[in-house]
Every structure is written in C-alpha cells, then in structure tokens.
Amino acid sequence: MDTALPSISRSELASRLGRPGAPLLLDVRRRERFAASGHLLAGARYCAPEEVAALAASQPPGEAIAYCVYGHNVSEDAVRTLRAAGWDARLLAGGFEGGEPGVDAAADVEAWRAVPLPRIRKRPDLGVAGEAASRWVTRARPKVERVACPWLIRRFIDARAEFHYVPAEQVFAQARVLEAVPYDVPDAPITHAWEKGSFDALLAAFELEDPALHALATIVRAADTDRMKLAPQAAGLLAISLGLSHLNAGDDHAMLEAAMPIYDALYAWCRDASGETHRWQAHQLVVTA
Incomplete structure (x- = not known):
C-alpha cells in the first residue's frame, strides 16, 4: 500500500x-x-x-x-x-x-x-449488482415495513435506489412498467414469510449479517405485525410511524424522508446504545437520621 x-x-x-x-x-x-x-x-x-x-x-x-x-x-x-x-x-x-x-x-x-x-450478496434478479440504481415498488400509504425496507436499502444495499408507491392493485403492473422489484405485498420476491417480515427477507436475500440490523429487524417485525411482546421498542415505533403517516398524508415520499432519521436513530441504539439507561429517579426516597 x-x-x-x-x-x-x-x-x-x-x-x-x-x-x-x-x-x-x-x-x-x-x-x-x-x-x-x-x-x-x-x-x-x-x-x-x-x-x-x-x-x-x-x-x-x-x-x-x-x-x-x-x-x-x-x-x-x-x-x-x-x-x-x-x-x-x-x-x-x-x-x-x-x-x-x-x-x-x-x-x-x-x-x-x-x-x-459487512458485505452484500449481488442480486441481479433484484436489480442490485452494484452498477446501476435499483428500483422498488410497493403499496401506497406506508406505515412501518414499507418505510423500514427503503431505509435498509438506502443505507446498506443501494444508496441510489428509487422507490415508488402505487395503489395496491397496481403494484405488479407498475413493477413491469417501471422495471422495478415489488416488495411487501403478497407473492412479491421480497415479502412476509410465516412469522418473518419483509425487512427480514431483505436481510436474508442480501446475506447481511450485522447483529444490530437483526436486532432492528425484531423491532420492525413486532411493530408491523402487532406483536409488541417481541420488543418493547416496537410500540414506540408503531406510534411514531402512525403519527408520521397522518402528518404526511397524501405524500408517501415525504413520509419516507421524515422517517429516515427515526430508523437511523433506532439502528444507532441497536448498535451502540442499547445498554444505556436513563438515570433520573423521580420521587427518590430521602432517608434522614
């Protein structure tokens, strides 16, 4: 060198x-x-x-x-x-x-x-070979996984990726028109499989073996499938996601942009800060002699 x-x-x-x-x-x-x-x-x-x-x-x-x-x-x-x-x-x-x-x-x-x-497996069948921007399409009005998946793709798979939100009944037709990969809809190449979600499917498809990402996948899965017992953080993610959806009603890309920092923060917590606690003790008992 x-x-x-x-x-x-x-x-x-x-x-x-x-x-x-x-x-x-x-x-x-x-x-x-x-x-x-x-x-x-x-x-x-x-x-x-x-x-x-x-x-x-x-x-x-x-x-x-x-x-x-x-x-x-x-x-x-x-x-x-x-x-x-x-x-x-x-x-x-x-x-x-x-x-x-x-x-x-x-x-x-x-x-x-x-x-x-961390490496990713090349997936030309999913438009990801490192040489050109990939395209992805899913249902409109995203809440959890249809935002979490684009975050994962942008941050770890393809920073240049394009995302499209269309009416549910048009996803596969628009996938053909746009030459895009449908995701988070039934029968799509990236979607739910039994108890696992689309975020999990992306991790598996690209062979991403980051422990923090797998921890985040559990939170996303819990929030998206209403299984809050899987991760206590899921209730907060669901509440924030629903709130952002209401704030950005009618503009799905604005919803995605608004949610990106949320997933950045959750990933940072999973990776570096999950052991930290808030130490303020309200109404602490005062012992006098």
Missing part, C-alpha cells in the same frame, strides 16, 4: 457504514475480478477503474473511499484520480479481501482480516 496516500482503517469504515452522511464507497476492482465475485461491501457502488475520472467529474466533489481486491495499485490509482479532481478520497486499508498474503506484511493481513466488514 502506498503510505503517501491517505487511507481509512477497516474499523473506522465499519463505524460509518449505514450512517447518514456516510462517504461514497467505490468498488474499483477490475471488471473481471468484480464479475467473478458474488459480493460487494455493504452500500458500495461499482466503478470500473477506467471510469473513475468520468465519475469524479460527473458530480460535485465529496468524500469517497475506494477499494480494490487487496488495496494495492488499482485503488491507489483511483484515489489519486479522485483527489486530483478535488475529492476528499482515501483508500481502504487491505481492500476487499483484507490484504494479500505473501505480499502484505503478515501482521497487517492478520489485523485487517480481524475486522470483517
């Missing part, structure tokens, strides 16, 4: 994935290596090495993290190109695989591979 180039550690990247304001994560593996792989890092966008300059010029400069297979020449060249175009670009130490044994120092490879990063 070129130590003159700025890099990001795997632990720092892991702490930022799925958060609002996360950097643009660019998979710049050579085409043949990318095609041979069934996975990419969660939330990553594919950009062939020869297309990095065009991407850098196509939008205002921002923060970006580039990775190739092992974190060597390909991602280094991508970072140089991005930085020359004014981007705050860094390369991921160790790349997709966590270093190359026999090339990188053994201690570095061991350290990199000790910090696994």
